[in-house]
Each structure stands twice: as C-alpha cells, then as structure tokens.
Amino acid sequence: MYKHLYQRFLAAHTSELHFACHSHHYWPDCSREAHLQYWDDSCKYVDDKWGYIFSTKIPQAQKLIAEQLKISCPEQIVFAPNTHEFVFRLLSSLNWKKSLKILTTDSEFYSFDRQINRLSEMAEFEVVKIPTLPFETFHERFEAALLSESWDLVFFSQVFFNSGLVADIPRLVAKAPASAIVVVDGYHAFMAVPTDLSSVQERIFYLAGSYKYAQGGEGACFLYVPSSTRHRPLFTGWFAELSHLSAVGNEVGYPTDALQYAGSTMDFSGLYRLIATLETFKKEGLTTEAIHQWVHRNQMLFLQKLSGKSHPLLQRSKVLMHNPDHHGHFLTFELPSTEDTQKMVKELASKGIKTDSRGNRLRFGFGLYHDEQDIQELIRRI
Structure with a gap:
C-alpha cells in the first residue's frame, strides 16, 4: 500500500527483505x-x-x-x-x-x-x-x-x-x-x-x-x-x-x-x-497513529505466522513485549547468548533477511514498506 513512497530504495534491494528499519530505515523518494x-x-x-x-x-x-x-x-x-x-x-x-x-x-x-x-x-x-x-x-x-x-x-x-x-x-x-x-x-x-x-x-x-x-x-x-x-x-x-x-x-x-x-x-x-x-x-494521511497501526498489524501477523514454524530460537516466548498495542516498531528476541544472536544474524543474512542485534538481543524492525506479502516471504525464508 505504501511501497510507492520508497521505489528507489526498494529497486536497489530487490532480493533483500529489509527488517532492520529501526536502525537504518529506507528513505522515501521525496x-x-x-x-x-x-x-x-x-x-x-x-x-x-x-x-x-x-x-x-x-x-x-x-x-x-x-x-x-x-x-x-x-x-x-x-x-x-x-x-x-x-x-x-x-x-x-x-x-x-x-x-x-x-x-x-x-x-x-x-x-x-x-x-x-x-x-x-x-x-x-x-x-x-x-x-x-x-x-x-x-x-x-x-x-x-x-x-x-x-x-x-x-x-x-x-x-x-x-x-x-x-x-x-x-x-x-x-x-x-x-x-x-x-x-x-x-x-x-x-x-x-x-x-x-x-x-x-x-x-x-x-x-x-x-x-x-x-x-x-x-x-x-x-x-x-x-x-x-x-x-x-x-x-x-x-x-x-x-x-x-x-x-x-x-x-x-x-x-x-x-x-x-x-x-x-x-x-x-x-x-x-x-x-x-x-x-x-501528511499528504498521504500518514499520521503517527496511522503508521503505528500499519506496523502493529504486520508485527502481529509476523508473530502469528511464526508460531507455526517451531523455530528453535525465534519463538514468541522470547520476544520482549509488555503491551502489544503499545510497543516500539521493532520486535526484540532475547536469545541464550551473544554468540547465538550473531550466528542468527548471519544465518538470516544468508537468506536475504536484514536484521541487527545488540548483545544477545536480535531485532526485527517493521516499516511502511512492508506488507502482508513481505511478512509471508519473511516467514518462508526463516
């Protein structure tokens, strides 16, 4: 729905799923x-x-x-x-x-x-x-x-x-x-x-x-x-x-x-x-509230679909979250060690998934340039 705002960045990374947008967000074409x-x-x-x-x-x-x-x-x-x-x-x-x-x-x-x-x-x-x-x-x-x-x-x-x-x-x-x-x-x-x-x-x-x-x-x-x-x-x-x-x-x-x-x-x-x-x-009607609703929907979709993967590390129970409706625009997985986290970042990168980490915490960021198809592809690659 909002991909038209980011055509230049998306065209430069056609094979990559960029889920590090809490750290290095794509810029709109404008x-x-x-x-x-x-x-x-x-x-x-x-x-x-x-x-x-x-x-x-x-x-x-x-x-x-x-x-x-x-x-x-x-x-x-x-x-x-x-x-x-x-x-x-x-x-x-x-x-x-x-x-x-x-x-x-x-x-x-x-x-x-x-x-x-x-x-x-x-x-x-x-x-x-x-x-x-x-x-x-x-x-x-x-x-x-x-x-x-x-x-x-x-x-x-x-x-x-x-x-x-x-x-x-x-x-x-x-x-x-x-x-x-x-x-x-x-x-x-x-x-x-x-x-x-x-x-x-x-x-x-x-x-x-x-x-x-x-x-x-x-x-x-x-x-x-x-x-x-x-x-x-x-x-x-x-x-x-x-x-x-x-x-x-x-x-x-x-x-x-x-x-x-x-x-x-x-x-x-x-x-x-x-x-x-x-x-x-502002012209697109994208208030902070509207942006938050879009990102929140994609975050919840990601967590819902992830539950069916039975991944050894990327599990809903490892996400640091207090109130799903009032949370930042990235999901943080607390993994067993820094080594496990760094290994996971590299493994995801080898599959064309861009994330980042801090210590033993792996972060997935969600932005306006993600839609349901991106979430499904992310789950498939994981």
Missing part, C-alpha cells in the same frame, strides 16, 4: 529531491542562506514536528546534527561546581550512556541506573527512585532501544523533583509511537531526530525546550547569538527561546529531507 533542493538553495542564496533557513525552513520543520507531538509552541524546538550535541549541552547546563546526581536506566542509547559512564569516573557525578527489566515493575521502581533523592538530571527513553518497551512519560514526570532537569529520549518513538506531550510540555526536554522512523536520514536532530527555561549551557555556539550578532563581545548572553540550546554551523540538508518526508506523510 527525500532525494529535497536533498537536491538544499544544493539549489545554497546556490541561490549563498551568504543569505542562513537567513532563509532560519526564517523559512526551520519554522516549517518546527511546525511539522509540533503537530506530531501535540506541542503548542513549535518555536521551542531547536536543531543540531546529532543527539550527542544536545546531550552534552544539557549536561553542561548543570552546575559542575557541586556534586551532581543523575537518575537514568540501564537501557539508554549510547549517546547518553557512554557520556555519563565517562562522567561517573569523576567524583562530582553520581549516576544511578534503574534496570528496565522486569518491565512489569519498572515504573514502580523508577518512581521510588525519583522520590528517594533530590536529582539534578532525570533521563529516560520513551521507547527503549534494546527492547522496544515503552515508558509512560506523564506518569514518571509526575514524580520527578521540581528542581530536576527532566529529559526524555524520544528517538525510537518519534513518528512511530503516538505521542501527546501537551500535558508535560512545560516540564520536559524532548530529544529525537529523523534518522529512525521520521525517515529523513542523518543530520536533523531536535530538542524541545520548555518555554520557561532560562539556562546557560557551557557548551554553546554562535547560533545562540543569532538574535544579536552585532553585539557580540566579552559578555556571553543567551536567548530566552529554544536557541539557548543552539550550537553552531551545520549541514541543513537533513532538515530539508525531514521536511519533505513529513510533508509527504
């Missing part, structure tokens, strides 16, 4: 034209390019993103080439002259996890990680931890990258200390899991980007900044001076809008691709 448009606009505007991008393209992207997240103030969205830039900018907003306490989970993506592991080597940083499994008790355990200390930073994912399990944002935010910066990593949820941030938009920072389910490729990550925020990140760049470049001197001022979290010069071609993709989805 993104190619958008990429070329960035070149054309760079040629057209030259020195005036920044003015055009910040006055036209960025508001366009902000509005499209805000519509998906039910945010009422799109101007509070700021862009960067990767999430790690935002992660460290958020960390640099804390007062490093005192002891800092960070609460998070054991299932955060590497941009955050590696950084705080490094910082935890310093005496000033205390990092507490709450295990996400067993997920049946995760929220209770995380809430208890939230109430146990006066945290400086609380950081958790909306969809955990190593399982597909989904956290309840409003529930956890409600228990967070008022003094804490609360950050939600929505990268594996944005444009996949229906999200309404309207009730928490004045409380949380929301981090995501286009490389996964927004399908715009690399280079277009964003951070939603609550409108009451008045921070002075140590890690800052000239984009944060855009409102008064002529007044630059020894004094370091910060905007009162989302640009207080802005960085520096970046390649905006990713933003062009993201805009084109979101506009195409």
Whole structure:
C-alpha cells in the first residue's frame, strides 16, 4: 500500500527483505529531491542562506514536528546534527561546581550512556541506573527512585532501544523533583509511537531526530525546550547569538527561546529531507497513529505466522513485549547468548533477511514498506 513512497530504495534491494528499519530505515523518494533542493538553495542564496533557513525552513520543520507531538509552541524546538550535541549541552547546563546526581536506566542509547559512564569516573557525578527489566515493575521502581533523592538530571527513553518497551512519560514526570532537569529520549518513538506531550510540555526536554522512523536520514536532530527555561549551557555556539550578532563581545548572553540550546554551523540538508518526508506523510494521511497501526498489524501477523514454524530460537516466548498495542516498531528476541544472536544474524543474512542485534538481543524492525506479502516471504525464508 505504501511501497510507492520508497521505489528507489526498494529497486536497489530487490532480493533483500529489509527488517532492520529501526536502525537504518529506507528513505522515501521525496527525500532525494529535497536533498537536491538544499544544493539549489545554497546556490541561490549563498551568504543569505542562513537567513532563509532560519526564517523559512526551520519554522516549517518546527511546525511539522509540533503537530506530531501535540506541542503548542513549535518555536521551542531547536536543531543540531546529532543527539550527542544536545546531550552534552544539557549536561553542561548543570552546575559542575557541586556534586551532581543523575537518575537514568540501564537501557539508554549510547549517546547518553557512554557520556555519563565517562562522567561517573569523576567524583562530582553520581549516576544511578534503574534496570528496565522486569518491565512489569519498572515504573514502580523508577518512581521510588525519583522520590528517594533530590536529582539534578532525570533521563529516560520513551521507547527503549534494546527492547522496544515503552515508558509512560506523564506518569514518571509526575514524580520527578521540581528542581530536576527532566529529559526524555524520544528517538525510537518519534513518528512511530503516538505521542501527546501537551500535558508535560512545560516540564520536559524532548530529544529525537529523523534518522529512525521520521525517515529523513542523518543530520536533523531536535530538542524541545520548555518555554520557561532560562539556562546557560557551557557548551554553546554562535547560533545562540543569532538574535544579536552585532553585539557580540566579552559578555556571553543567551536567548530566552529554544536557541539557548543552539550550537553552531551545520549541514541543513537533513532538515530539508525531514521536511519533505513529513510533508509527504501528511499528504498521504500518514499520521503517527496511522503508521503505528500499519506496523502493529504486520508485527502481529509476523508473530502469528511464526508460531507455526517451531523455530528453535525465534519463538514468541522470547520476544520482549509488555503491551502489544503499545510497543516500539521493532520486535526484540532475547536469545541464550551473544554468540547465538550473531550466528542468527548471519544465518538470516544468508537468506536475504536484514536484521541487527545488540548483545544477545536480535531485532526485527517493521516499516511502511512492508506488507502482508513481505511478512509471508519473511516467514518462508526463516
């Protein structure tokens, strides 16, 4: 039904079943034209390019993103080439002259996890990680931890990258200390899991980007900044001076809008691709809810048909899942060992099935370019 959106990628991989679309998603054809448009606009505007991008393209992207997240103030969205830039900018907003306490989970993506592991080597940083499994008790355990200390930073994912399990944002935010910066990593949820941030938009920072389910490729990550925020990140760049470049001197001022979290010069071609993709989805009537319904149907069909295979490792009982109706867009099989998992990835690849893994967890991703025929062929090859 939606294959027409991906003709170029599908034509380049005619013999492959691409079920790694949680990691390396195919891009819609419209993104190619958008990429070329960035070149054309760079040629057209030259020195005036920044003015055009910040006055036209960025508001366009902000509005499209805000519509998906039910945010009422799109101007509070700021862009960067990767999430790690935002992660460290958020960390640099804390007062490093005192002891800092960070609460998070054991299932955060590497941009955050590696950084705080490094910082935890310093005496000033205390990092507490709450295990996400067993997920049946995760929220209770995380809430208890939230109430146990006066945290400086609380950081958790909306969809955990190593399982597909989904956290309840409003529930956890409600228990967070008022003094804490609360950050939600929505990268594996944005444009996949229906999200309404309207009730928490004045409380949380929301981090995501286009490389996964927004399908715009690399280079277009964003951070939603609550409108009451008045921070002075140590890690800052000239984009944060855009409102008064002529007044630059020894004094370091910060905007009162989302640009207080802005960085520096970046390649905006990713933003062009993201805009084109979101506009195409809008024309097709593909809201996050509609996309989720399509993927959920294919996931359930896959699990139903897999039950008749009697595979020694790929079994329904090995799938990490709490609520089938409220799950990320990939299914994670927890296998006996990392070796078993790597062997399975290679075995599937030899059959033309593209998947990926993290440790002993094998992941099958589902996208709009899959239909019932693809699921049946996947089962046949397995």
